[in-house]
Amino acid sequence: MMSKKGLGDIWVYLSASPLLWLAATLVAYLIGVRIYTRTNRNPFANPVALAALFLVILLVVTDTPYPNYFNGAQFIHFLLGPATVALAVPLWRHRADVRRGALPLTIAMVAGSVTAAASAVFVAHVLGADRETVLSLAPKSVTTPIAMGISESIGGIPSLTAAMVMVTGIIGAVFGPLLLRWLKIRDDRAKGLSMGMAAHGVGTAISYTMSPLAGSFAGIAMALNGLITALAVPLLLALLL
Amino acid sequence: MVGALAMLVVCQLIGEIVVHGLHLPIPGPVLGLLLLVAWFAWRGGPTQTMGTTADVILSNLSLLFVPAAVGIVQHGQRFLTQGPAIVTALFASSILTIAVTAYAFLWADRRFGGKGAAPAAPASHDPFDTDTNGGAGGAS
Numbered sequence: 001m002m003s004k005k006g007l008g009d010i011w012v013y014l015s016a017s018p019l020l021w022l023a024a025t026l027v028a029y030l031i032g033v034r035i036y037t038r039t040n041r042n043p044f045a046n047p048v049a050l051a052a053l054f055l056v057i058l059l060v061v062t063d064t065p066y067p068n069y070f071n072g073a074q075f076i077h078f079l080l081g082p083a084t085v086a087l088a089v090p091l092w093r094h095r096a097d098v099r100r101g102a103l104p105l106t107i108a109m110v111a112g113s114v115t116a117a118a119s120a121v122f123v124a125h126v127l128g129a130d131r132e133t134v135l136s137l138a139p140k141s142v143t144t145p146i147a148m149g150i151s152e153s154i155g156g157i158p159s160l161t162a163a164m165v166m167v168t169g170i171i172g173a174v175f176g177p178l179l180l181r182w183l184k185i186r187d188d189r190a191k192g193l194s195m196g197m198a199a200h201g202v203g204t205a206i207s208y209t210m211s212p213l214a215g216s217f218a219g220i221a222m223a224l225n226g227l228i229t230a231l232a233v234p235l236l237l238a239l240l241l
Numbered sequence: 242m243v244g245a246l247a248m249l250v251v252c253q254l255i256g257e258i259v260v261h262g263l264h265l266p267i268p269g270p271v272l273g274l275l276l277l278v279a280w281f282a283w284r285g286g287p288t289q290t291m292g293t294t295a296d297v298i299l300s301n302l303s304l305l306f307v308p309a310a311v312g313i314v315q316h317g318q319r320f321l322t323q324g325p326a327i328v329t330a331l332f333a334s335s336i337l338t339i340a341v342t343a344y345a346f347l348w349a350d351r352r353f354g355g356k357g358a359a360p361a362a363p364a365s366h367d368p369f370d371t372d373t374n375g376g377a378g379g380a381s
Contacts, residue, residue, distance in 0.1 A: 029303075123330035129323045171331055176335070
Protein backbone atom coordinates (compact mmCIF):
# COMPACT_ATOMS: atom_id res chain seq x y z
CA MET A 1 0.00 0.00 0.00
CA MET A 2 1.21 3.40 -0.88
CA SER A 3 0.87 6.00 1.83
CA LYS A 4 -0.85 9.28 1.21
CA LYS A 5 2.48 11.02 1.63
CA GLY A 6 4.05 8.73 -1.01
CA LEU A 7 1.39 9.66 -3.52
CA GLY A 8 1.87 13.31 -2.68
CA ASP A 9 5.59 13.02 -3.36
CA ILE A 10 4.94 11.44 -6.74
CA TRP A 11 2.48 14.24 -7.54
CA VAL A 12 5.00 16.90 -6.55
CA TYR A 13 7.60 15.24 -8.76
CA LEU A 14 5.32 14.72 -11.74
CA SER A 15 3.62 18.11 -11.66
CA ALA A 16 7.01 19.77 -11.98
CA SER A 17 8.06 17.69 -15.00
CA PRO A 18 6.87 18.32 -18.56
CA LEU A 19 6.03 14.64 -18.98
CA LEU A 20 2.73 14.71 -17.09
CA TRP A 21 1.05 17.50 -19.05
CA LEU A 22 2.47 16.35 -22.37
CA ALA A 23 0.94 12.93 -21.75
CA ALA A 24 -2.32 14.46 -20.48
CA THR A 25 -2.63 16.59 -23.63
CA LEU A 26 -2.11 13.60 -25.93
CA VAL A 27 -4.52 11.40 -23.99
CA ALA A 28 -7.18 14.14 -23.77
CA TYR A 29 -6.92 14.65 -27.52
CA LEU A 30 -7.18 10.92 -28.23
CA ILE A 31 -10.30 10.70 -26.07
CA GLY A 32 -11.69 13.74 -27.92
CA VAL A 33 -11.03 12.09 -31.29
CA ARG A 34 -12.58 8.84 -30.07
CA ILE A 35 -15.77 10.65 -29.02
CA TYR A 36 -15.79 12.61 -32.29
CA THR A 37 -15.62 9.48 -34.45
CA ARG A 38 -18.08 7.59 -32.20
CA THR A 39 -20.65 10.37 -32.69
CA ASN A 40 -20.27 10.14 -36.50
CA ARG A 41 -18.14 13.28 -36.58
CA ASN A 42 -20.79 15.40 -34.95
CA PRO A 43 -19.44 18.96 -35.17
CA PHE A 44 -20.50 19.56 -31.58
CA ALA A 45 -18.05 16.89 -30.47
CA ASN A 46 -15.06 18.84 -31.84
CA PRO A 47 -11.87 17.11 -30.61
CA VAL A 48 -10.02 20.35 -29.81
CA ALA A 49 -12.95 21.66 -27.76
CA LEU A 50 -13.38 18.35 -25.92
CA ALA A 51 -9.67 17.96 -25.20
CA ALA A 52 -9.43 21.56 -23.97
CA LEU A 53 -12.50 21.06 -21.77
CA PHE A 54 -11.04 17.91 -20.15
CA LEU A 55 -7.70 19.62 -19.57
CA VAL A 56 -9.23 22.81 -18.16
CA ILE A 57 -11.24 20.72 -15.68
CA LEU A 58 -8.09 18.81 -14.78
CA LEU A 59 -6.08 22.01 -14.25
CA VAL A 60 -8.80 23.55 -12.09
CA VAL A 61 -9.29 20.39 -10.01
CA THR A 62 -5.55 19.93 -9.40
CA ASP A 63 -5.04 23.68 -8.94
CA THR A 64 -2.31 23.72 -11.59
CA PRO A 65 -1.33 27.13 -13.04
CA TYR A 66 -1.39 27.38 -16.85
CA PRO A 67 2.38 28.05 -17.14
CA ASN A 68 3.05 24.69 -15.43
CA TYR A 69 0.72 23.00 -17.89
CA PHE A 70 2.31 24.80 -20.83
CA ASN A 71 5.74 23.67 -19.71
CA GLY A 72 4.74 20.19 -20.90
CA ALA A 73 2.32 21.13 -23.68
CA GLN A 74 4.79 23.45 -25.39
CA PHE A 75 6.33 20.52 -27.23
CA ILE A 76 3.04 20.08 -29.08
CA HIS A 77 2.41 23.81 -29.41
CA PHE A 78 5.83 24.27 -31.00
CA LEU A 79 4.87 22.07 -33.96
CA LEU A 80 2.40 24.73 -35.15
CA GLY A 81 5.28 26.51 -36.91
CA PRO A 82 6.55 23.54 -38.95
CA ALA A 83 2.91 22.56 -39.62
CA THR A 84 2.28 26.00 -41.11
CA VAL A 85 5.31 25.55 -43.37
CA ALA A 86 4.02 22.08 -44.33
CA LEU A 87 0.92 23.73 -45.83
CA ALA A 88 3.24 24.39 -48.79
CA VAL A 89 2.66 20.78 -49.88
CA PRO A 90 -1.14 20.91 -50.40
CA LEU A 91 -0.71 24.42 -51.79
CA TRP A 92 1.74 23.07 -54.38
CA ARG A 93 -0.51 20.14 -55.26
CA HIS A 94 -3.40 22.51 -55.96
CA ARG A 95 -1.36 25.22 -57.63
CA ALA A 96 -3.44 25.01 -60.82
CA ASP A 97 -6.67 25.74 -58.90
CA VAL A 98 -4.99 28.54 -57.00
CA ARG A 99 -3.56 30.18 -60.11
CA ARG A 100 -6.89 29.98 -61.91
CA GLY A 101 -8.64 31.55 -58.93
CA ALA A 102 -6.10 34.20 -57.97
CA LEU A 103 -8.33 37.24 -58.45
CA PRO A 104 -11.52 35.74 -56.93
CA LEU A 105 -9.36 34.47 -54.04
CA THR A 106 -7.98 37.92 -53.33
CA ILE A 107 -11.42 39.56 -53.48
CA ALA A 108 -12.94 36.95 -51.15
CA MET A 109 -10.06 37.16 -48.68
CA VAL A 110 -10.14 40.94 -48.39
CA ALA A 111 -13.95 40.86 -47.95
CA GLY A 112 -13.66 38.09 -45.35
CA SER A 113 -10.82 39.67 -43.41
CA VAL A 114 -12.57 43.04 -43.10
CA THR A 115 -15.88 41.36 -42.16
CA ALA A 116 -14.21 39.26 -39.47
CA ALA A 117 -12.48 42.13 -37.69
CA ALA A 118 -15.15 44.81 -38.19
CA SER A 119 -18.12 42.69 -37.12
CA ALA A 120 -16.40 41.37 -33.99
CA VAL A 121 -15.27 44.83 -32.90
CA PHE A 122 -18.66 46.37 -33.67
CA VAL A 123 -20.76 43.76 -31.83
CA ALA A 124 -18.52 43.68 -28.75
CA HIS A 125 -18.41 47.48 -28.59
CA VAL A 126 -22.20 47.78 -28.87
CA LEU A 127 -22.69 45.12 -26.16
CA GLY A 128 -20.52 47.12 -23.79
CA ALA A 129 -17.26 45.17 -23.70
CA ASP A 130 -14.37 47.26 -22.39
CA ARG A 131 -11.73 48.74 -24.66
CA GLU A 132 -9.06 46.12 -23.96
CA THR A 133 -11.51 43.33 -24.75
CA VAL A 134 -12.62 45.01 -27.98
CA LEU A 135 -9.04 45.54 -29.15
CA SER A 136 -8.11 41.99 -28.24
CA LEU A 137 -11.04 40.76 -30.36
CA ALA A 138 -10.03 42.47 -33.62
CA PRO A 139 -7.52 39.84 -34.81
CA LYS A 140 -9.50 36.81 -33.53
CA SER A 141 -9.88 35.11 -36.91
CA VAL A 142 -6.13 35.05 -37.50
CA THR A 143 -3.91 32.14 -36.56
CA THR A 144 -2.61 32.37 -32.96
CA PRO A 145 1.00 33.57 -33.34
CA ILE A 146 0.03 36.32 -35.82
CA ALA A 147 -3.07 37.31 -33.84
CA MET A 148 -1.03 37.79 -30.68
CA GLY A 149 1.40 40.05 -32.54
CA ILE A 150 -1.41 42.18 -33.97
CA SER A 151 -3.13 42.39 -30.59
CA GLU A 152 0.01 43.64 -28.93
CA SER A 153 0.62 46.29 -31.57
CA ILE A 154 -2.92 47.75 -31.32
CA GLY A 155 -3.08 47.75 -27.51
CA GLY A 156 -4.95 44.53 -26.79
CA ILE A 157 -3.95 41.74 -24.40
CA PRO A 158 -2.06 39.07 -26.40
CA SER A 159 -2.94 36.11 -24.17
CA LEU A 160 -6.61 37.16 -24.14
CA THR A 161 -6.47 37.31 -27.94
CA ALA A 162 -5.03 33.78 -27.97
CA ALA A 163 -8.02 32.57 -25.94
CA MET A 164 -10.45 34.35 -28.29
CA VAL A 165 -8.70 32.88 -31.32
CA MET A 166 -9.30 29.43 -29.90
CA VAL A 167 -12.95 30.11 -29.09
CA THR A 168 -13.37 31.46 -32.64
CA GLY A 169 -11.73 28.37 -34.08
CA ILE A 170 -14.04 26.11 -32.13
CA ILE A 171 -17.16 28.13 -33.07
CA GLY A 172 -16.09 27.98 -36.73
CA ALA A 173 -15.34 24.27 -36.56
CA VAL A 174 -18.65 23.49 -34.88
CA PHE A 175 -21.02 25.77 -36.80
CA GLY A 176 -19.11 26.38 -40.06
CA PRO A 177 -19.90 23.01 -41.69
CA LEU A 178 -23.56 23.31 -40.62
CA LEU A 179 -23.78 26.84 -42.00
CA LEU A 180 -22.15 25.87 -45.31
CA ARG A 181 -24.59 22.99 -45.68
CA TRP A 182 -27.51 25.29 -44.82
CA LEU A 183 -26.34 27.91 -47.35
CA LYS A 184 -26.02 25.09 -49.92
CA ILE A 185 -22.41 25.95 -50.73
CA ARG A 186 -20.96 22.92 -52.51
CA ASP A 187 -17.80 24.36 -54.08
CA ASP A 188 -14.89 22.87 -52.09
CA ARG A 189 -12.78 25.94 -52.77
CA ALA A 190 -15.42 28.27 -51.31
CA LYS A 191 -15.90 25.94 -48.32
CA GLY A 192 -12.20 25.74 -47.49
CA LEU A 193 -11.60 29.42 -48.09
CA SER A 194 -14.41 30.54 -45.79
CA MET A 195 -13.45 28.06 -43.06
CA GLY A 196 -9.80 29.08 -43.14
CA MET A 197 -10.79 32.73 -43.19
CA ALA A 198 -13.17 32.58 -40.22
CA ALA A 199 -11.53 29.88 -38.16
CA HIS A 200 -7.80 29.84 -39.10
CA GLY A 201 -5.99 26.56 -38.38
CA VAL A 202 -8.88 24.88 -36.61
CA GLY A 203 -11.03 25.59 -39.67
CA THR A 204 -8.20 24.35 -41.88
CA ALA A 205 -8.03 21.09 -39.94
CA ILE A 206 -11.79 20.61 -40.44
CA SER A 207 -11.55 21.54 -44.14
CA TYR A 208 -8.83 18.96 -44.54
CA THR A 209 -11.33 16.30 -43.48
CA MET A 210 -13.82 17.59 -46.12
CA SER A 211 -11.36 17.23 -49.01
CA PRO A 212 -7.69 17.99 -49.74
CA LEU A 213 -8.81 20.77 -52.09
CA ALA A 214 -10.89 22.42 -49.35
CA GLY A 215 -7.98 21.94 -46.94
CA SER A 216 -5.46 23.64 -49.20
CA PHE A 217 -7.77 26.60 -49.87
CA ALA A 218 -8.29 26.89 -46.12
CA GLY A 219 -4.53 26.86 -45.68
CA ILE A 220 -4.14 29.68 -48.20
CA ALA A 221 -6.86 31.69 -46.47
CA MET A 222 -5.23 31.17 -43.08
CA ALA A 223 -1.78 32.14 -44.30
CA LEU A 224 -2.88 35.27 -46.15
CA ASN A 225 -5.53 36.35 -43.63
CA GLY A 226 -2.71 37.03 -41.16
CA LEU A 227 -1.09 39.38 -43.63
CA ILE A 228 -4.31 41.15 -44.71
CA THR A 229 -5.54 41.56 -41.13
CA ALA A 230 -2.20 42.93 -39.93
CA LEU A 231 -2.51 45.65 -42.56
CA ALA A 232 -6.29 46.26 -42.32
CA VAL A 233 -6.97 46.24 -38.57
CA PRO A 234 -5.21 49.50 -37.64
CA LEU A 235 -7.16 51.28 -40.43
CA LEU A 236 -10.46 49.71 -39.36
CA LEU A 237 -9.99 50.65 -35.72
CA ALA A 238 -9.30 54.23 -36.69
CA LEU A 239 -12.63 54.24 -38.55
CA LEU A 240 -14.73 52.36 -36.01
CA LEU A 241 -13.61 53.52 -32.58
CA MET B 242 11.31 11.67 -42.68
CA VAL B 243 14.10 13.43 -40.79
CA GLY B 244 15.17 15.17 -43.98
CA ALA B 245 11.66 16.45 -44.59
CA LEU B 246 11.29 17.60 -40.97
CA ALA B 247 14.63 19.39 -41.18
CA MET B 248 13.46 21.07 -44.37
CA LEU B 249 10.28 22.34 -42.65
CA VAL B 250 12.14 23.62 -39.59
CA VAL B 251 14.88 25.26 -41.67
CA CYS B 252 12.29 27.04 -43.84
CA GLN B 253 10.62 28.32 -40.68
CA LEU B 254 13.97 29.41 -39.28
CA ILE B 255 14.89 31.35 -42.42
CA GLY B 256 11.40 32.85 -42.39
CA GLU B 257 11.79 34.02 -38.77
CA ILE B 258 15.23 35.47 -39.43
CA VAL B 259 14.08 37.44 -42.48
CA VAL B 260 10.85 38.64 -40.82
CA HIS B 261 12.64 39.86 -37.71
CA GLY B 262 15.58 41.25 -39.61
CA LEU B 263 13.45 43.27 -42.01
CA HIS B 264 10.53 43.96 -39.59
CA LEU B 265 8.00 42.51 -42.03
CA PRO B 266 4.34 42.43 -40.92
CA ILE B 267 4.02 38.69 -41.67
CA PRO B 268 4.79 35.76 -39.39
CA GLY B 269 7.95 33.71 -39.90
CA PRO B 270 6.20 30.40 -40.64
CA VAL B 271 4.11 32.04 -43.40
CA LEU B 272 7.28 33.26 -45.10
CA GLY B 273 8.71 29.76 -44.53
CA LEU B 274 5.69 28.35 -46.36
CA LEU B 275 6.30 30.67 -49.32
CA LEU B 276 9.99 29.69 -49.34
CA LEU B 277 9.08 26.01 -49.44
CA VAL B 278 6.68 26.60 -52.35
CA ALA B 279 9.49 28.42 -54.17
CA TRP B 280 11.76 25.45 -53.45
CA PHE B 281 9.16 23.05 -54.90
CA ALA B 282 8.86 25.25 -57.98
CA TRP B 283 12.62 25.11 -58.43
CA ARG B 284 12.96 21.36 -57.81
CA GLY B 285 9.82 20.37 -59.70
CA GLY B 286 7.79 19.42 -56.61
CA PRO B 287 8.08 17.85 -53.18
CA THR B 288 9.80 14.51 -52.70
CA GLN B 289 7.70 11.48 -51.82
CA THR B 290 8.93 11.70 -48.22
CA MET B 291 8.10 15.38 -47.96
CA GLY B 292 4.61 14.64 -49.25
CA THR B 293 4.05 11.89 -46.71
CA THR B 294 5.53 13.89 -43.83
CA ALA B 295 3.34 16.91 -44.58
CA ASP B 296 0.26 14.69 -44.87
CA VAL B 297 0.96 13.09 -41.48
CA ILE B 298 1.44 16.47 -39.78
CA LEU B 299 -1.56 18.11 -41.44
CA SER B 300 -3.94 15.24 -40.78
CA ASN B 301 -3.21 15.72 -37.06
CA LEU B 302 -3.31 19.50 -37.18
CA SER B 303 -6.13 19.73 -34.61
CA LEU B 304 -3.93 18.29 -31.87
CA LEU B 305 -1.51 21.21 -32.17
CA PHE B 306 -4.20 23.70 -31.12
CA VAL B 307 -5.01 22.01 -27.82
CA PRO B 308 -2.32 23.73 -25.67
CA ALA B 309 -3.40 27.20 -26.87
CA ALA B 310 -7.07 26.35 -26.34
CA VAL B 311 -6.39 25.39 -22.72
CA GLY B 312 -4.96 28.90 -22.27
CA ILE B 313 -8.53 30.11 -21.82
CA VAL B 314 -8.22 29.21 -18.10
CA GLN B 315 -6.09 32.30 -17.67
CA HIS B 316 -8.98 34.56 -18.57
CA GLY B 317 -11.80 33.02 -16.58
CA GLN B 318 -12.59 36.30 -14.79
CA ARG B 319 -12.95 38.35 -17.96
CA PHE B 320 -15.03 35.65 -19.62
CA LEU B 321 -17.28 35.60 -16.56
CA THR B 322 -17.94 39.35 -16.59
CA GLN B 323 -17.91 40.04 -20.35
CA GLY B 324 -18.65 36.54 -21.56
CA PRO B 325 -21.97 37.26 -23.30
CA ALA B 326 -20.52 40.22 -25.24
CA ILE B 327 -17.40 38.26 -26.23
CA VAL B 328 -19.21 35.09 -27.23
CA THR B 329 -21.94 36.97 -29.14
CA ALA B 330 -19.29 38.98 -30.99
CA LEU B 331 -17.28 35.86 -31.86
CA PHE B 332 -20.36 33.94 -32.89
CA ALA B 333 -21.88 36.68 -35.06
CA SER B 334 -18.52 37.47 -36.63
CA SER B 335 -17.73 33.82 -37.44
CA ILE B 336 -21.10 33.24 -39.13
CA LEU B 337 -20.84 36.49 -41.10
CA THR B 338 -17.25 35.86 -42.13
CA ILE B 339 -17.99 32.38 -43.45
CA ALA B 340 -21.03 33.57 -45.41
CA VAL B 341 -19.35 36.70 -46.80
CA THR B 342 -16.15 34.88 -47.80
CA ALA B 343 -17.94 31.97 -49.46
CA TYR B 344 -20.38 34.19 -51.40
CA ALA B 345 -17.70 36.73 -52.33
CA PHE B 346 -15.59 33.90 -53.73
CA LEU B 347 -18.45 32.31 -55.66
CA TRP B 348 -19.49 35.68 -57.06
CA ALA B 349 -15.96 36.73 -58.02
CA ASP B 350 -15.21 33.29 -59.45
CA ARG B 351 -18.25 33.51 -61.72
CA ARG B 352 -17.42 37.10 -62.63
CA PHE B 353 -13.64 36.96 -63.14
CA GLY B 354 -12.47 33.40 -62.63
CA GLY B 355 -11.95 30.55 -65.03
CA LYS B 356 -12.49 32.41 -68.30
CA GLY B 357 -14.53 29.51 -69.54
CA ALA B 358 -12.42 26.89 -67.81
CA ALA B 359 -14.92 25.36 -65.41
CA PRO B 360 -13.58 24.29 -62.03
CA ALA B 361 -12.12 20.83 -62.36
CA ALA B 362 -14.50 17.97 -61.64
CA PRO B 363 -14.38 16.78 -58.03
CA ALA B 364 -13.30 13.35 -59.21
CA SER B 365 -9.92 14.69 -60.26
CA HIS B 366 -9.14 15.64 -56.67
CA ASP B 367 -8.31 12.22 -55.44
CA PRO B 368 -7.11 12.55 -51.85
CA PHE B 369 -4.56 9.84 -52.45
CA ASP B 370 -3.19 11.39 -55.60
CA THR B 371 0.03 12.34 -53.89
CA ASP B 372 2.29 14.46 -55.95
CA THR B 373 3.31 12.85 -59.17
CA ASN B 374 6.57 14.73 -59.30
CA GLY B 375 7.81 12.80 -56.30
CA GLY B 376 11.03 11.68 -57.88
CA ALA B 377 11.89 14.91 -59.63
CA GLY B 378 13.50 16.77 -56.77
CA GLY B 379 16.06 14.44 -55.31
CA ALA B 380 17.14 16.62 -52.42
CA SER B 381 16.19 16.38 -48.74
